[in-house]
Amino acid sequence: MVSKTKSLQINENLVLSQSTDGLTFGTDAYMLAAYMKGGSKQSAADLGSGTGVISLLCQSKGKFNHIYAIEIQERFAALIEKNADENHLNDKITPICADLRNIKAEDVGGELDCVFSNPPYMKIDSGKRNEHDEKFIARHEVYGQINDFCACARRLLKHGGKFYTVWRPDRLADLMCALRENKLEPKVIIFIHAYPSAPPSMILTEAVKGGASGNKLYRPLYLSDSLEDSKNSILSDDARKIYDTCSFEEFIEKKK
Numbered sequence: 001m002v003s004k005t006k007s008l009q010i011n012e013n014l015v016l017s018q019s020t021d022g023l024t025f026g027t028d029a030y031m032l033a034a035y036m037k038g039g040s041k042q043s044a045a046d047l048g049s050g051t052g053v054i055s056l057l058c059q060s061k062g063k064f065n066h067i068y069a070i071e072i073q074e075r076f077a078a079l080i081e082k083n084a085d086e087n088h089l090n091d092k093i094t095p096i097c098a099d100l101r102n103i104k105a106e107d108v109g110g111e112l113d114c115v116f117s118n119p120p121y122m123k124i125d126s127g128k129r130n131e132h133d134e135k136f137i138a139r140h141e142v143y144g145q146i147n148d149f150c151a152c153a154r155r156l157l158k159h160g161g162k163f164y165t166v167w168r169p170d171r172l173a174d175l176m177c178a179l180r181e182n183k184l185e186p187k188v189i190i191f192i193h194a195y196p197s198a199p200p201s202m203i204l205t206e207a208v209k210g211g212a213s214g215n216k217l218y219r220p221l222y223l224s225d226s227l228e229d230s231k232n233s234i235l236s237d238d239a240r241k242i243y244d245t246c247s248f249e250e251f252i253e254k255k256k
Contacts, residue, residue, distance in 0.1 A: 012060040032166040038063030042113035052080035111158035147178040154182040185211035
């Protein structure tokens with residue numbers, strides 16, 4: 001079965017081509033892009049880049065000097081190149097079609113300031129097997145478990161470099177263990193909820209290579225103010241500000 005591609009306009013006036021049989025652009029990708037601070041002189045890597053949407057969002061806001069978008073599936077690596085070209089960001093994003101388990105710092109021009117990832121959340125034997133391999137690979141740990149993503153980040157980062165992830169709350173322990181095992185100290189954690197009485201649906205984490213122990217657990221982000229607002233896709237003031245700015249800066253600095 002041949003996968004189809006469709007294009008749509010997303011945040012930051014970007015045009016995104018994505019496979020109809022792969023994972024599509026969603027809240028987790030945008031939240032991770034907004035969460036990262038970056039720096040105009042910094043270089044970064046996007047592990048398991050998919051369509052490259054997180055890299056596109058970051059570069060549309062000038063968050064990094066250059067991003068290496070690492071993706072194992074050839075069709076998605078081609079989509080990254082297409083998306084970067086169509087949004088005039090091909091000088092800011094370099095797709096690399098490779099297995100992240102084999103990537104080393106010399107493959108990306110030396111140690112980096114930042115690595116980020118929206119990795120597959122599901123164990124390979126969990127959930128229903130999707131009929132499309134692209135979507136199954138994007139959701140499940142077919143080409144690397146969370147420890148493999150953390151190990152790659154360790155190899156690519158310079159000492160003091162940052163690793164950003166978005167992850168599932170029910171696998172928080174797996175993430176924390178993998179980070180520590182690879183000398184990536186979790187420093188900032190934010191839980192995201194659909195609305196105040198809902199359990200968290202995702203976790204944003206910032207870890208530092210070689211960092212001292214100790215972390216900050218910021219107040220939770222509620223995407224909507226109530227269940228009814230959530231059903232009607234009405235954003236909370238905090239979430240709306242993040243979507244407007246592609247930044248968590250005001251949310252983090254805001255006092256209760």
